[in-house]
Amino acid sequence: MGRTSKDKRDVYYRLAKENGWRARSAFKLLQLNEEFQLFQGVTRAVDLCAAPGSWSQVLSQKIGGQGSGHVVAVDLQAMAPLPGVLQIQGDITQLSTAKEIIRHFEGCPADLVVCDGAPDVTGLHDVDEYMQAQLLLAALNIATHVLKPGGCFVAKIFRGRDVTLIYSQLRVFFSSVLCAKPRSSRNSSIEAFAVCQGYDPPEGFLPDLTKPLLDHSYDPDFNQLDGPTRIIVPFVTCGDLSAYDSDRSYPLDPPISPPYQEACTLKKKGRLAKEIRPQDCPISTVDTLSQ
Numbered sequence: 001m002g003r004t005s006k007d008k009r010d011v012y013y014r015l016a017k018e019n020g021w022r023a024r025s026a027f028k029l030l031q032l033n034e035e036f037q038l039f040q041g042v043t044r045a046v047d048l049c050a051a052p053g054s055w056s057q058v059l060s061q062k063i064g065g066q067g068s069g070h071v072v073a074v075d076l077q078a079m080a081p082l083p084g085v086l087q088i089q090g091d092i093t094q095l096s097t098a099k100e101i102i103r104h105f106e107g108c109p110a111d112l113v114v115c116d117g118a119p120d121v122t123g124l125h126d127v128d129e130y131m132q133a134q135l136l137l138a139a140l141n142i143a144t145h146v147l148k149p150g151g152c153f154v155a156k157i158f159r160g161r162d163v164t165l166i167y168s169q170l171r172v173f174f175s176s177v178l179c180a181k182p183r184s185s186r187n188s189s190i191e192a193f194a195v196c197q198g199y200d201p202p203e204g205f206l207p208d209l210t211k212p213l214l215d216h217s218y219d220p221d222f223n224q225l226d227g228p229t230r231i232i233v234p235f236v237t238c239g240d241l242s243a244y245d246s247d248r249s250y251p252l253d254p255p256i257s258p259p260y261q262e263a264c265t266l267k268k269k270g271r272l273a274k275e276i277r278p279q280d281c282p283i284s285t286v287d288t289l290s291q
């Protein structure tokens, strides 16, 4: 089968393999940082929805001078350990997970909260956008507990019908909100990133985990912001023009070695150990195996 630009193994996938990043998403955070200098002065960061961990890798290497920063990474899924990254396995929409994250920052708030969370896509656009928005609001809720004043929050958004409402909610808490599209994020995807700088909650705002910002009674008619209430946030593309375009195909340099290459070579030589299945064994061995 021919390889197309929509192939999962696009140029950023291959670059990620070559550079030891766990996912091509690493380039999204790196390109966002190129544009917004997100890591400047950051020593403590939270990576929400972090698995398999490429954003945590970037953070642990880039923040706190010589990579001496403190990163807390959270995901539903387990992640292989990373040096300098404290991992929590849990659901960010759950109170217990939020509390566990917050505990790590009590008395010493975070400079940066990032969230690259994506729900399992159903293909029903309205449902996917709604789920994505809920994930973002859960992340924002956690950010309001752990971010220092002036801190920064970056979260994946789907630029769907109700994105204006999300921008408005974010503008309540941050002095600057932009929508950014890194070059490593495919044009064909409605994904973008809300880059929110200058954490500045409204006067008297008390973060309250028992009243999450999650929108439980969603009413699409009521929630539309039109006319003067509509917020238009600047849209910025990041990653300079020399950066690879994720929607293009490039001639492939010598193929990178897949992690299973050794197994392929052994198999060709007939030296790959075979799994022993009971049906392949003589009766006497089956008896022994099933004991």
Ligand code: SAM
Binding pocket: 022, 023, 025, 026, 048, 049, 050, 051, 052, 053, 054, 055, 056, 074, 075, 076, 077, 090, 091, 092, 093, 116, 117, 118, 119, 120, 135
């Ligand atoms: N930034 C990651 C990286 O660079 O490796 C990739 C993140 S991946 C696109 C999205 C992640 O969101 C998945 O690992 C998924 O498990 C996680 N996720 C989705 N819903 C979540 C939730 N409610 N709580 C925690 N993690 C969640």
